[in-house]
Amino acid sequence: MSENTYPSVNDLTLEEKASLTSGGDAWHLQGIESKGIPGYMITDGPHGLRKSLASDTGSTDLNDSVPATCFPPAAGLSSSWNPELTHQVGEAMAEECIQEKVAVILGPGVNIKRNPLGGRCFEYWSEDPLLAGHEAAGLVNGIQSKGVGTSLKHFAVNSQETDRLRVDARVSQRALREIYFPAFEYIVRNAQPWTIMCSYNKINGVHAAQNHWLLTDVLRGDWGFKGIVMSDWGAAHDRVASLNAGLNLEMPPSFTDDRIVYAARDGRIAPEQLDRMAQGMIDLIDKARAAMSIEGYRFDVEAHDEIARKAALESMVLLKNEDAVLPLAEDAKVAVIGEFARTPRYQGGGSSHITPTKMTGFLDTLTARGIDARFAPGFTLDLEPQDPALTAEAVDAAKGADVVLMFLGLPEAAESEGFDRENIDMPAKQIELLKAVAAENANVVVVLSNGSVVSVAPWANNAKGILESWLLGQAGGPALADVIFGKVSPSGKLAQSIPLSIDDDPTMLNWPGEEGHVDYGEGVFVGYRYYDTYGKAVDYPFGFGLSYASFEISDVVVSKTGANTASVTAKVTNTSDVDGAEVVQVYVAPGKAAVARPAHELKGFRKVFLKAGETAEVTIDLDERAFAYWSEKFDGWHVEAGEYTVEVGTSSRDIAGTASVTLDGDGKSLPLDEWSTFSEWREDPIGGPIVEAMKAKGESGELAKLPDNDMMNLFINSMPINSLTTLLGEPGKAVTAFLIDEYAKAAK
Ligand code: BGC
Numbered sequence: 001m002s003e004n005t006y007p008s009v010n011d012l013t014l015e016e017k018a019s020l021t022s023g024g025d026a027w028h029l030q031g032i033e034s035k036g037i038p039g040y041m042i043t044d045g046p047h048g049l050r051k052s053l054a055s056d057t058g059s060t061d062l063n064d065s066v067p068a069t070c071f072p073p074a075a076g077l078s079s080s081w082n083p084e085l086t087h088q089v090g091e092a093m094a095e096e097c098i099q100e101k102v103a104v105i106l107g108p109g110v111n112i113k114r115n116p117l118g119g120r121c122f123e124y125w126s127e128d129p130l131l132a133g134h135e136a137a138g139l140v141n142g143i144q145s146k147g148v149g150t151s152l153k154h155f156a157v158n159s160q161e162t163d164r165l166r167v168d169a170r171v172s173q174r175a176l177r178e179i180y181f182p183a184f185e186y187i188v189r190n191a192q193p194w195t196i197m198c199s200y201n202k203i204n205g206v207h208a209a210q211n212h213w214l215l216t217d218v219l220r221g222d223w224g225f226k227g228i229v230m231s232d233w234g235a236a237h238d239r240v241a242s243l244n245a246g247l248n249l250e251m252p253p254s255f256t257d258d259r260i261v262y263a264a265r266d267g268r269i270a271p272e273q274l275d276r277m278a279q280g281m282i283d284l285i286d287k288a289r290a291a292m293s294i295e296g297y298r299f300d301v302e303a304h305d306e307i308a309r310k311a312a313l314e315s316m317v318l319l320k321n322e323d324a325v326l327p328l329a330e331d332a333k334v335a336v337i338g339e340f341a342r343t344p345r346y347q348g349g350g351s352s353h354i355t356p357t358k359m360t361g362f363l364d365t366l367t368a369r370g371i372d373a374r375f376a377p378g379f380t381l382d383l384e385p386q387d388p389a390l391t392a393e394a395v396d397a398a399k400g401a402d403v404v405l406m407f408l409g410l411p412e413a414a415e416s417e418g419f420d421r422e423n424i425d426m427p428a429k430q431i432e433l434l435k436a437v438a439a440e441n442a443n444v445v446v447v448l449s450n451g452s453v454v455s456v457a458p459w460a461n462n463a464k465g466i467l468e469s470w471l472l473g474q475a476g477g478p479a480l481a482d483v484i485f486g487k488v489s490p491s492g493k494l495a496q497s498i499p500l501s502i503d504d505d506p507t508m509l510n511w512p513g514e515e516g517h518v519d520y521g522e523g524v525f526v527g528y529r530y531y532d533t534y535g536k537a538v539d540y541p542f543g544f545g546l547s548y549a550s551f552e553i554s555d556v557v558v559s560k561t562g563a564n565t566a567s568v569t570a571k572v573t574n575t576s577d578v579d580g581a582e583v584v585q586v587y588v589a590p591g592k593a594a595v596a597r598p599a600h601e602l603k604g605f606r607k608v609f610l611k612a613g614e615t616a617e618v619t620i621d622l623d624e625r626a627f628a629y630w631s632e633k634f635d636g637w638h639v640e641a642g643e644y645t646v647e648v649g650t651s652s653r654d655i656a657g658t659a660s661v662t663l664d665g666d667g668k669s670l671p672l673d674e675w676s677t678f679s680e681w682r683e684d685p686i687g688g689p690i691v692e693a694m695k696a697k698g699e700s701g702e703l704a705k706l707p708d709n710d711m712m713n714l715f716i717n718s719m720p721i722n723s724l725t726t727l728l729g730e731p732g733k734a735v736t737a738f739l740i741d742e743y744a745k746a747a748k
Helices: 014-020 074-080 083-100 129-144 173-180 182-191 212-222 239-245 257-265 271-292 301-313 362-368 388-398 428-440 476-484 678-683 687-700 710-717 721-728 731-746
Strands: 023-025 041-044 102-106 149-155 168-170 195-198 228-230 317-321 334-337 373-376 403-409 444-449 465-468 517-519 551-562 565-574 580-590 601-610 615-622 629-631 636-638 642-651 654-663
Touching: 014 257, 014 271, 074 083, 074 129, 074 301, 083 102, 083 129, 083 271, 083 301, 102 271, 129 149, 129 173, 129 182, 129 601, 149 182, 149 212, 149 271, 173 182, 173 629, 182 212, 195 212, 212 239, 228 271, 239 257, 239 271, 257 271, 301 476, 334 362, 334 388, 362 373, 362 476, 373 388, 388 428, 403 428, 428 444, 444 476, 465 476, 551 580, 551 642, 551 654, 565 580, 565 601, 565 642, 565 654, 580 615, 601 615, 678 687, 678 710, 687 731, 721 731
Parallel strands: 041 102, 102 149, 149 195, 168 517, 195 228, 334 373, 334 403, 403 444, 444 465
Antiparallel strands: 317 465, 551 565, 565 615, 580 601, 580 642, 629 636, 642 654
16 A cells, blocks of 8 residues: 555556556546546656647647746756756746646756767756756756656666667666766655656667666665656557566557556566556656646746746856956947847757747847847858858948957757757858958957857857857846846856867767667766866866856865765855856865776865855765775775875866875775785785785795796786696696685685
8 A cells, every 4th residue: 555645556457557557648647537546747848848739739849839938958057056046947847837737847857968969968967977966956856846746867878869769878887877877866866856767778788668777776776766767758669578677657658558457467567566667656646636736826927037047147158258358348339240149049959849938039138228239140040151241241240349249059950859960060151250250350259059069169269258158048138148248247167078179079989889889988988087087188178167256265175074985175265356156166086096987076066156255165075975986896886995185176177276085995895716816815904914824835835936026026916816827837726725725714
């Protein structure tokens, strides 16, 4: 019996139980009216509500949905490094769901931005799992605090669109646990999303939707997930296998509930498993009941637009600001060039496409605020070559202006769910235009609109300022004006490195795979973990972002709080006369390690808002996981004893202070055997003294003597002890036997 007051599976027939495990239609659960179980609506997600009109109108157009606030997609919001902000956005999204009677909103998507070419990078958060997990957890908690569910997606390893429905992502256990899982894991442990959506792809040969290890052993067993798992739309291919693997819900329905009934009857599905999966559905519906019973609720359109503006403000990253070209004085003579100023690019394409409640572009905002500016569109948003007349008009507009704001970026057709990009280049005609304008007027500020990284280096010297505004949602125009005219200081930080060239990306050798599979050959070395470990130049590093204010980080102190835990404190001071915000970033750099580890990894951060001249002290706790790696040898997390450096900075390459801490280690060791090498024997607390005893016996002539000089030691160190006859001839057998026998005695 479930502990709720709702019907339990025990009150249902076999057919009814089976029916709960697939949808009613593309956007509804399958209710059982006679038992008082409603078939609530569940729909996209993730940066606002996309309640499709399809079921009412028969439309299959993804863009045909009821108006809802379009918040900045994760491309932008992730740059905020502000889980409190994402929480607020989540609350607002839930209110819209309550109005529209949507029980679960399908998001957020926390797959790792493995390669900037990934088609869904615009709706994913980061190349770093800790950042993605913390930011998206805020959103999940915010939505669920209002009694509406989330669907954390796409579990797991959906980092590319190429062949996304079938591709087999071959990933090491270590990379899964350290890179592709932790955002999911953190959110499960800290926010308990009501639902999780599995991905389309296979993981190491098994479709996510029928992967028992993934959906049951890891998700429920290791992490304690309490909610239900649904398929991505059309990802379940074998309902019986999926249900046995731990998939509660197939979406949309394939109208095959009878297969579940037969399988339950002939024993291919155990009764307890069907009960578990169906009870999960009942519990989900029960959780949504209170919010879905609210009648006549109307969300405050203006208040939500304002939250979208606040979110957009924190989503922009100021990359370059030579000669303090920004902010602009209100009375500056400004030329505005670029179609995006008039026709903003504010979200990505595909299932996340929202019909906004309002839309205010940058030009509209200037007009509304009575700011005079000369405008020229400069280029068209299609793929046609540059029209020289548009260039001439833009160059003319730039003449005599104090500053030229150039709104450049990727048109909608360049990136979307469903396909990966082929390069990270800016459209050639826009670069051509930029060069022509910059030749006329050097005071150019480029404002970029793009969902995923574009390369900046090839044209950056034509601009004094570069403001990466990503995709800002429906209130991007006012937010941009606030930042550009200095009402608010930019505070966004890159959630993804900007490489000099896509060919520098560590995943390029295995992108996007071939013949149905993709090898995640770079292992854990994704993004800055690769660039910083191997000393590769990047254009802008992970975590980077300028402000109109300036900050100083000082007094970095690390104290040990347990055998393998620590706490770091630092002071951060706004050393300018402008209010602003800085993100204090904590990276952990392991010392000597038994496996190849990244030079350092983000293990904590805090965004601090400081008035001019103000100082704050920040404390960030580092738990055992902050120092651990996933050991395939131990099939678990492992903290090695030794010294670790804790770095505090404002990007992965701007470290302001460091301190070290020596940890005890978790003491894990594996029993020694004949396949253990001499160095493993020497370093083992039991094996070490036995090796010494063996050497003594070699000296006294009781056993064969191992050569003992630096060269030979290097050679012998890597030798399993069962290879000694190669070196010592037959007497080697006795040496091996001595080691094994003594170990057996000592280990007793
Ligand atoms: C997408 C999901 C989305 C679902 C429903 C799928 O194609 O991958 O992210 O939630 O459709 O629209």
